[in-house]
Amino acid sequence: MLPSKFTIPAWHRMQVLGVVFGSAILASFTPSVNAYSSPECDVEAPWFGPTVPNPKEGPDSPFAFVNGKDNSTNCDFHQWSWNKFLYLTQAAKAPGELFMFGPGFWQVDNALKPYFEPWNDLLNPTGLMPSKHLILEDFNQAGFGDPIIYSKYSGLPVHFSIHVNDTYMQSAMSNPKADPNVEFSVGSVELKVAWMDVTDLQEVYKGVDLSQQFYIRKAIYKSDNKYSDPTDVAMIGMHVVGVVENHPEFIWATFEHALTAPDYYVSGDQFKKSNAYLEQDKIVSSKDDYLLYRGDTQVQNAHLSYPASEQYTNSFRLYQYGVPNGFPYTNSADNKLGASVEQQQRDEKNFNNIAQLNSAVKNKLLQSNSVWSNYFYAGSVWLSTQDYNFSDGISGDIVGSNANKSLRGSLAAANMTMETYTQTFSSTTGPQPQIKAENCFACHGISKGDSTMKVSHIYNNYLKWIKVAE
Secondary structure, eight states: OOOSBOOOOHHHHHHTTTOOOBOOOOOOOOOOOOOOOOSSOOOOGGGGSSSOOOOOOSTTSTTSOBTTBOOOOHHHHHHHHHHHHHHHTSBOSSGGGBGGGSTTEEEEOTTSOBOEEEEOOSSSOSEEEEOSSOEEOBOOOSSTTOOOOOBTTBOSOOEEEEEEEHHHHHHHHHOTTOOTTOOOOTTOEEEEEEEEEHHHHHHHSTTOOGGGTSOEEEEEEEETTEEOOOEEEEEEEEEEEEEETTEEEEEEEEEEETTSOOEEEOOTTSOOOOOOOOOTTOBSOSOOOOSSOOTTOBGGGSOSSOOTTOSSOOOOEEEGGGOOOSTTTTOTTOTTTOOOHHHHHHHHHHHHHHHHHHHHHHHHHHHTTOGGGGEEEEEEEEEOOTTOOGGGOBOOOOSSTTOOTTEEEOTTOOOTTTSTTOSBSSOOOSSSOOOOBOOTHHHHOBOTTOOGGGGOHHHHHHHHHHHHHO
16 A cells, blocks of 8 residues: 655755655555466456556565565566556546656655645645656666767657655655665655657657657756656656565566667577577668668667767667577576576566566567557566675676576566666677676665665665755
């Protein structure tokens, strides 16, 4: 349940001109009778009903330990991810007409400060209220040099918005010192959404009814405290990051539009192990209907690292569904860059579960002509937390002597709209490139003794902002 209201420390109330945070209680939904226990990784009927339920996340969820034992499965996490995405993107009487923009959710900047706008009516005194506008000002990705991405024909940069729910906000406001013994509450959600200006989309897809292919809404660009007129933007990617029982590190799930970029190591519907290195002269795809990749581009002419001198994007996804594949990773005899046989077996199961779910969800969404049938689940990563000692920190290393053997899911999870140039930090050139796959915890890990709350960058920035404000 999301709280209906909570109080903010006095120093924060001053920052927002005396506004006390609060929101109406969200509509009460009957939870899905979903044990996520079927032998096949499949969809649940309530996900496609008139009101999509929030997935179970607490003591009655698949993530709760039973008699001290973790009975959760790989499929449970992927089902949570799809269920959560469909729950958040269901139609609602809210700005943008999505549930995630309605009561109980806040659009914030990268230091967790909400966007407000003035209001004055007969029932309330003059003050501020959460903005009903989608406000876009952030266009730098994570990574060295503050990477920027565009469409393959340039135009405006892709912009990002950040959204959190009441539960996340209450946890953050209640813990301004990052106490190592405190965690984000179960049910906390953080969303990061990638948006492309529709005028740039039209350059790529001339004569196409974009409203049938993309979720589109109005947004305002903010730059140097100046605001543009409202303009149409399209969602091209979205991180869904949430806390469930026994997982204070969050489940890091990610979704993309199907036309963002092609995969280099592509398996299709069933995982196919590759023993090949990345080839420099290979054409990733002959298709030219991708947003971020020009058809017939060879690997050596595309970019896996940020080309700061170029104002267009021409890149590709290394691994389908974020499942690492290809040498040197698949060489289990390589104790520095290769993965164990056991880990590769988990990778195969992980891939097949995602592929099965994606296919089943797409088929269901196509029946209702939903625009969300054009988006896909690109994978998620989390930890096996039974007996995990969080006080030792969290590492995103998946291979080598310092590998975190508790990492689970899509071990090379990356979103092409947000981690375009951080899919790997190692060299991708030469006949035998020694690629080391990366994932969310490469940047969202924590050091020994840190609070698990510090996996969230906006929370870390919020702590810095508090320190300055004090």
